[in-house]
Amino acid sequence: MLTPNDSSSFENQLSPRQDLTFNSLQALFDQQGLPFSPPSSQFGILQFSNFDLLVSDQCPYTIKCAVFKGTDQDEFLDRQEFTGSLAAQFQQVYAFLEKHNPVESQIKGLYREDRPAYPKQALREALMNAIIHRDYSNPASSLINLYTDRVEFISFGGLMPGISLEDIQLGLSVCRNKRLADLFYQLKLVESYGTGLARIKSAYKGSRLAPQILAAPSSFKVVLPHYQAAVKAASKPVKKAVTPAPSPSPTPKPKARATGNEETVLAFGKEHGEFIRSDIEELLGVSPATATRLLRQMENSGLVLKRGKAKAIRYRISENS
Known part of the structure; x- marks a missing residue:
């Protein structure tokens, strides 16, 4: 079952826990x-790999799920963090999603049609993608956020080298964690x-609102629209566009684009609200000087906002991030 592999990928490196x-x-x-065949020792020596760690009861990687009231993160309705073997997490998280996926009815002619808020196939595949394709060299949790109009799956690890978002849209796929997929x-x-x-x-074929697939250098997001939101969009009359008379306006300042560790900080800030420098030190495993330099750079780029002075300094994510 847990077979060895000679690859130098993260999965096959020596686990920090044995x-x-x-x-x-x-x-x-x-x-x-x-x-079921657990790993067996050779010459009396048994060394577990990172793959073994991912599927073990001691797996340190978690999935955090949150349900919000409305379309932003102002108010929590439910939240839960799932731990343990990734295979077990898949079942537990899917059960959580099912609990928050109510069946809604529509009358079509003489018959009633029952349909879940989110297609079960789409939920399952988005969850599977977040587990199998994430980058486990980053210890941060995967995030699943449910709003009244959508559900977002956010995992660390951008596209694999040589693969573009256009390639993904065309159906190409390169598996980051092949043993886990197997x-x-x-x-x-x-x-x-x-x-x-x-x-x-x-799963959304025929719907006006389609799923969104977004990729950043160090993260990947899949957004599934709520089915009723899609129905309302489809039934809304399309107004004829009226071209307004041109008027001079100032050229907007281009929005800063986060890269690398900045994406990790943004995801952390969106989940936790305000944070301090030491949170970033622990999150990224960097020195105080490096964390300070990164936060100053993000502040100058308009990605984070700072308040307070000296030891009372706190940060939060800018609304434009």
Whole structure:
């Protein structure tokens, strides 16, 4: 089951923890009626890889889910952080999404049509994408945010080298964590490789509002629109565009584009609200001087706002970020 590999990828590097257990994973194999074979030692020495860590009960990577009232993050309705084996997290997070995916009805002619707020296939594939394709060299949690009009899946790790967003849109796929994908396929959690985003798009076929796929240098986001929001958009009459008379206006200042560690800080700030410099030191594993320099750069670029002085300085994400 947990097979060795000679690749130098993150999955196959030596795990920082060696006291691993696989109780949750074995339970999933038992549910599927599959034989479970834990790692075996060679010459009396057993060394676990990062892949083993990802699927173990001691997996340090988590998924944070939040449900908000409205279309912004002003008020929480529910939140939960999921831990443990990634295979078990997949089942637990999907159950959470199902709980917050109410079935809504429409009358069509003489018949009532029941439809969930979000296509189940799209939720499943977006969640799978966030787990299998994320970059686990970054310790930050994956984020799933549910609003009244959409659900967002945010994971760390931009596009793989040599792959563009246009390639992704055309159906090309390069798997960052192949052993993890193989395991999910073995557990019948994945039907086939490289078809997840195509399945998401297919789930919204015929809808005016389509899923959004966004990529930054160090993060990836999939946005699924609420079905009723899509229905309202489709039924809204289209007004004829009227071209206004040209009028002089100042040239807007171009919006700063976050890169690298800035994306990580933005995701952290959007989740936690205000934060201090030491939060960024811990998040990125950098020195106080490096964290200060990064935050000053982000402040100058308009990505973060600062208030207070000396030890009372706090930061928050700019509304324009």
